[in-house]
Amino acid sequence: MLLENATNWICLALRAAAVVVFSQVATTANAATTEIQTSPAADVALITAENAIAPLSSSISAGLVISLSDGWKTYWRSPGEVGFPPELDLSGSENVAEVEMLWPAPHRFTAFGIENFGYDGEVVLPIRIRLERPGEPVALRATASLLVCSDICVPLDMEFALDLPAGSDTEALQIDRASADRIAEFAAQVPSEIASEEFAEISAFMDAEARTLTIEARGTHVYSTPDVFPEMGEYTAFGVPDIRLGESGTVLWAQLPILALDEEAADPFITLTDGDQAVTLAATPLDRAPEPPFAVDRMRTEVTTLLWIALLAFGGGMILNVMPCVLPVLSIKLASVISGGGKARSETRSGFLASALGVMAFMWALAAITFGLQQIGVTVGWGLQFQNPMFLALMIVILAVFAANMIGLFEISLPSRWQTRLAASGSRGGFAGDFATGAFAAVLATPCSAPFLGTAIAFALTGGAMDIASVFTALGLGLSTPYFAIAIYPRMAQAMPKPGRWMIVLKVLLGLLLLLTAAWLVWVLSGVAGKTAVIATTTLTALLIGVIAMKRLPEVPRWAGMAILAVAAVVSASQLADQSAGSRSTTTTEWAVFDRAAIAQHVSRGEVVFVDVTADWCLTCQANKVLVLDRDPVADALTAESVIAMRADWTRPDEGISRYLASFDRYGIPFNAVYGPGAPDGIVLSELLSTQAVMEALSQASAREVAGEN
Amino acid sequence: MTSRRAILSLLAGAAVVYGGVKLAPLAFEADLEFTDLNDPEGFRSFGGGDYSSGSFAPFIGLSTDAEAEPAQLVTEQDVRADICGSLYGQLGPPDNRIRIAAFSDYYCPFCRVQTRNLAAMAEQYSDRMAVAWHELPLLGDASEAAARAALAARRQGRYVEFQEQLIRTPFAANDAYIETLSANIGVDHAMLVQDMASDALTREMQTSKMLYRIFRFVGTPAMVIGRTAAMGQISDRQILAIVSSEEGDLSDGAC
Numbered sequence: 023m024l025l026e027n028a029t030n031w032i033c034l035a036l037r038a039a040a041v042v043v044f045s046q047v048a049t050t051a052n053a054a055t056t057e058i059q060t061s062p063a064a065d066v067a068l069i070t071a072e073n074a075i076a077p078l079s080s081s082i083s084a085g086l087v088i089s090l091s092d093g094w095k096t097y098w099r100s101p102g103e104v105g106f107p108p109e110l111d112l113s114g115s116e117n118v119a120e121v122e123m124l125w126p127a128p129h130r131f132t133a134f135g136i137e138n139f140g141y142d143g144e145v146v147l148p149i150r151i152r153l154e155r156p157g158e159p160v161a162l163r164a165t166a167s168l169l170v171c172s173d174i175c176v177p178l179d180m181e182f183a184l185d186l187p188a189g190s191d192t193e194a195l196q197i198d199r200a201s202a203d204r205i206a207e208f209a210a211q212v213p214s215e216i217a218s219e220e221f222a223e224i225s226a227f228m229d230a231e232a233r234t235l236t237i238e239a240r241g242t243h244v245y246s247t248p249d250v251f252p253e254m255g256e257y258t259a260f261g262v263p264d265i266r267l268g269e270s271g272t273v274l275w276a277q278l279p280i281l282a283l284d285e286e287a288a289d290p291f292i293t294l295t296d297g298d299q300a301v302t303l304a305a306t307p308l309d310r311a312p313e314p315p316f317a318v319d320r321m322r323t324e325v326t327t328l329l330w331i332a333l334l335a336f337g338g339g340m341i342l343n344v345m346p347c348v349l350p351v352l353s354i355k356l357a358s359v360i361s362g363g364g365k366a367r368s369e370t371r372s373g374f375l376a377s378a379l380g381v382m383a384f385m386w387a388l389a390a391i392t393f394g395l396q397q398i399g400v401t402v403g404w405g406l407q408f409q410n411p412m413f414l415a416l417m418i419v420i421l422a423v424f425a426a427n428m429i430g431l432f433e434i435s436l437p438s439r440w441q442t443r444l445a446a447s448g449s450r451g452g453f454a455g456d457f458a459t460g461a462f463a464a465v466l467a468t469p470c471s472a473p474f475l476g477t478a479i480a481f482a483l484t485g486g487a488m489d490i491a492s493v494f495t496a497l498g499l500g501l502s503t504p505y506f507a508i509a510i511y512p513r514m515a516q517a518m519p520k521p522g523r524w525m526i527v528l529k530v531l532l533g534l535l536l537l538l539t540a541a542w543l544v545w546v547l548s549g550v551a552g553k554t555a556v557i558a559t560t561t562l563t564a565l566l567i568g569v570i571a572m573k574r575l576p577e578v579p580r581w582a583g584m585a586i587l588a589v590a591a592v593v594s595a596s597q598l599a600d601q602s603a604g605s606r607s608t609t610t611t612e613w614a615v616f617d618r619a620a621i622a623q624h625v626s627r628g629e630v631v632f633v634d635v636t637a638d639w640c641l642t643c644q645a646n647k648v649l650v651l652d653r654d655p656v657a658d659a660l661t662a663e664s665v666i667a668m669r670a671d672w673t674r675p676d677e678g679i680s681r682y683l684a685s686f687d688r689y690g691i692p693f694n695a696v697y698g699p700g701a702p703d704g705i706v707l708s709e710l711l712s713t714q715a716v717m718e719a720l721s722q723a724s725a726r727e728v729a730g731e732n
Numbered sequence: 733m734t735s736r737r738a739i740l741s742l743l744a745g746a747a748v749v750y751g752g753v754k755l756a757p758l759a760f761e762a763d764l765e766f767t768d769l770n771d772p773e774g775f776r777s778f779g780g781g782d783y784s785s786g787s788f789a790p791f792i793g794l795s796t797d798a799e800a801e802p803a804q805l806v807t808e809q810d811v812r813a814d815i816c817g818s819l820y821g822q823l824g825p826p827d828n829r830i831r832i833a834a835f836s837d838y839y840c841p842f843c844r845v846q847t848r849n850l851a852a853m854a855e856q857y858s859d860r861m862a863v864a865w866h867e868l869p870l871l872g873d874a875s876e877a878a879a880r881a882a883l884a885a886r887r888q889g890r891y892v893e894f895q896e897q898l899i900r901t902p903f904a905a906n907d908a909y910i911e912t913l914s915a916n917i918g919v920d921h922a923m924l925v926q927d928m929a930s931d932a933l934t935r936e937m938q939t940s941k942m943l944y945r946i947f948r949f950v951g952t953p954a955m956v957i958g959r960t961a962a963m964g965q966i967s968d969r970q971i972l973a974i975v976s977s978e979e980g981d982l983s984d985g986a987c
Contacts, residue, residue, distance in 0.1 A: 103841075104838075104839050104840070104841050104844065105839070105841060106839060106871045106872065133841065133842075136841045136844065136845075138841060169840070169871060171840070171841060171842060171951075172964070173842055173964045173965040173966075174842065174950075174951040174952065174953065174954070174963055174964030174965060175837070175840035175841065175842055175843065175870075175871075175951050175952050175953075176950050176951030177870045177871060177951065257906075285908075628848065628896070628899070699845075699848060724852075
């Protein structure tokens with residue numbers, strides 16, 4: 023009904039304008055405009071399209087013109103969390119039967135974490151006035167109350183008087199072109215209230231706990247800069263919408279946290295805006311939340327993006343070389359050059375080239391597997407193999423044996439066996455050994471999801487075959503850069519110090535580093551498979567090392583024992599895995615389970631929310647936990663009453679968490695963010711946390727610092 | 733020779749520009765601009781900007797239900813006779829701390845921010861400042877109800893808790909909400925309702941409104957820090973600077 027009025031009214035206004043243009047009748051300026059009430063914040067006036075009431079005319083079009091000064095805003099009919107919409111009281115008027123104010127589509131303002139909807143610059147609120155006695159003079163006596171805010175909120179109360187006499191039937195005499203134009207311009211911005219082909223249907227779902235409202239809009243309209251303004255009774259307030267587009271931009275999906283719910287809330291009315299188009303429709307209730315549209319925009323990759331990501335992957339790969347789980351391998355490789363100091367240059371060269379190829383081979387194998395899995399619809403996460411107890415146990419066995427060798431418990435002298443070949447590749451020549459060293463380095467690199475590495479990987483996983491291939495190649499090239507470098511300039515390796523006593527010290531040190539990596543893997547294993555599996559694996563590994571070290575045993579039983587123990591250590595981990603061993607709670611901070619919708623609710627109550635997205639297999643996450651999150655003052659700050667610590671466990675793939683990360687353009691973890699009244703959109707912390715950064719973000723989010731920056 | 737001189741002067745020029753850019757904000761920061769007020773005497777105003785008093789038409793709140801409007805219990809003369817008591821009386825006898833009278837409305841977006849910041853500052857610098865809260869419900873009935881509820885809660889010693897809840901809520905303060913809030917905070921609701929309608933409370937609110945008029949404030953938030961009146965949302969840093977300036981103020985001041 024409102025729309026019908028609005029359309030009539032636009033027609034009327036436009037017709038009026040046209041008539042004036044063609045007839046060229048000079049009308050008295052401002053005849054249909056009240057005196058402008060001025061204030062430093064806004065100039066306000068009441069205007070009408072008519073200069074006089076035409077015979078039999080039963081309605082007039084008026085408008086409340088609000089010209090806001092720079093930086094000032096006023097509010098929509100639903101002002102948001104707080105605020106106050108303009109009100110117009112025409113009760114003191116004569117010959118007025120009914121007044122209807124229309125609301126042009128609002129804009130969203132976010133300041134200090136408060137969502138407000140309204141207008142800035144100039145706005146005309148169109149008013150349709152139905153007359154009591156058609157054709158007779160009208161005396162408008164209006165009181166306008168409006169709230170205008172900049173960094174101060176000023177309520178304005180203004181009075182207007184406008185008299186319209188009864189006029190002749192010459193239309194031109196009765197229309198004020200300027201006023202009619204202004205009213206028409208803003209009447210055109212009032213959202214349409216009937217469904218069209220463009221905006222065919224809006225449906226909505228509110229979950230049982232009234233935490234979120236999920237909206238889906240369908241039609242032929244292709245959205246570019248959409249916004250969503252639901253209305254559900256006077257007291258219902260919503261947080262910032264998470265808006266997604268699908269099906270080439272014709273489907274809009276949005277989810278909004280409900281900050282407060284009106285007890286008597288009926289089905290919502292949804293106002294959708296996109297550029298200068300807007301629609302307000304009653305939402306069709308749904309039985310369950312509509313699925314968010316698939317992120318189609320990730321499928322088409324631009325060349326520049328691909329190059330950039332490849333560069334990131336390359337950098338990430340290079341950095342992986344100095345990660346604790348890879349550095350020993352590289353060092354061992356270098357140590358082989360040191361020990362074989364007199365080796366021919368060509369031999370060194372080809373050796374390192376083989377290692378580099380080993381790295382590349384592993385990466386390409388990984389790329390192939392990723393592609394294959396992606397083809398059959400499996401989600402793959404980097405380091406996901408670290409959820410597999412068998413894999414973990416295998417790594418533990420290899421690393422422990424390797425470490426024992428380095429520390430000097432025994433010398434590996436039989437490169438014919440596969441695992442010893444891996445381990446011995448450092449001290450032995452042979453392309454196969456060199457190749458294995460490279461591959462081994464790449465395998466070990468997987469848990470070290472260094473900053474930006476995650477981005478590259480996740481990008482590859484969401485992309486096509488080309489993306490996967492280029493990302494993994496770049497990653498491999500980065501990781502094998504040192505090998506390539508030495509292959510090209512063997513001098514680099516020969517420039518290493520001469521062998522000596524220090525080498526033994528270095529070897530032991532490297533061995534300890536490996537042992538540390540193994541210990542960490544044990545810790546991860548305990549998270550994935552539970553205590554029993556850990557005890558079995560470590561005991562069997564210790565026995566294995568013991569057997570290897572006992573050279574006096576006869577050959578056959580010794581080899582048989584070694585094989586049995588190695589297999590047993592690996593198999594026991596998966597056989598004895600405790601399925602219930604999921605995420606561990608080793609911390610004192612009470613971590614709430616991640617709930618994206620609850621973030622806005624907490625923030626609206628003035629609380630600070632700390633989000634930690636983590637997984638057992640994420641090395642950097644574990645480091646963050648141990649070094650920052652579980653230590654005072656951060657641990658202490660996180661237990662404060664006004665701070666909600668939320669942990670999202672990504673150990674197993676989770677669509678919701680992935681979507682949350684994607685909203686920050688992040689595809690890997692660790693991810694930490696702090697929300698609060700001072701940072702309603704969240705402060706994203708860097709992957710490697712520092713106590714100072716966390717504390718600063720916490721205080722900034724608590725809003726204390728925000729005002730200080732003004 | 734000339735080229736060396738040119739280079740030197742260029743470098744010197746660059747240094748001056750660099751230094752200027754680096755130091756300008758400091759100078760700006762250090763120079764708080766105050767204007768002495770003729771009325772009320774002994775006070776001064778900070779900043780002012782676009783919304784300096786006088787340019788806005790005098791205004792005392794959006795229209796509320798006229799029938800519910802209580803009778804005027806406080807006159808302008810009463811308040812003028814004891815401006816300091818009206819501003820800071822609720823804090824008790826003065827001590828060496830700077831007293832701040834803060835005026836706000838629960839439904840003005842920036843007041844929420846200002847109130848939260850000011851409350852936190854008052855806690856952090858409790859040895860330097862004390863805040864007297866004035867309710868200035870300018871935005872209709874819900875504002876009025878929230879303000880009365882908060883002041884009634886103060887009579888039960890729970891003002892701060894009530895205030896905290898009110899500035900956090902996106903709800904319009906209706907009777908049901910205030911009842912829920914009372915239960916949550918542990919305030920006697922019956923007594924709260926009785927106090928909300930009491931003359932003493934009306935007098936308190938009218939005093940705040942009168943102060944607002946006397947200082948020619950045009951909107952919320954607004955505050956009086958010692959003898960300095962400031963309007964609009966101002967930063968923690970500015971508040972601290974004004975407090976420091978008040979601490980170093982050797983004039984007798986107004987209060």
